[in-house]
Amino acid sequence: MRIRALDHLVLTVSDPEATVAFYERLGMRRDEFGDGRLALRFGAQKINLHQAGSEFEPHAARPVPGSGDLCLLVDGALDVVRAELEAGGIAVEAGPVERTGAEGPLRSLYVRDPDGNLVELSEPA
Numbered sequence: 001m002r003i004r005a006l007d008h009l010v011l012t013v014s015d016p017e018a019t020v021a022f023y024e025r026l027g028m029r030r031d032e033f034g035d036g037r038l039a040l041r042f043g044a045q046k047i048n049l050h051q052a053g054s055e056f057e058p059h060a061a062r063p064v065p066g067s068g069d070l071c072l073l074v075d076g077a078l079d080v081v082r083a084e085l086e087a088g089g090i091a092v093e094a095g096p097v098e099r100t101g102a103e104g105p106l107r108s109l110y111v112r113d114p115d116g117n118l119v120e121l122s123e124p125a
Contacts, residue, residue, distance in 0.1 A: 008046045012063035018114040066116035
């Protein structure tokens with residue numbers, strides 16, 4: 001077996017609508033599917049959302065809001081991204097800092113979503 005790509009991941013969240021609103025500000029698109037389920041689409045991937053206490057089966061052994069740590073690649077310059085975040089009222093917690101991604105060096109900023117998940121926004125260095 002060989003893994004080809006990441007299709008989707010799941011975040012357990014306290015307030016799915018607040019989560020959608022936050023990630024839409026980062027350029028993701030709201031997706032409703034199945035029986036009223038919510039997801040966030042970007043590129044060829046998506047993040048499915050489970051509301052804490054009402055998780056879709058099967059789910060992680062201990063789903064908890066705020067336990068995620070994501071790295072997302074951005075289009076454009078990180079300095080422009082920072083200005084857009086600040087203009088939109090999203091606080092930058094750290095960065096820019098140098099990191100190592102799956103395909104090489106990155107320059108990253110860190111923000112938090114409404115549940116406190118750490119979101120790393122990165123450009124290739």
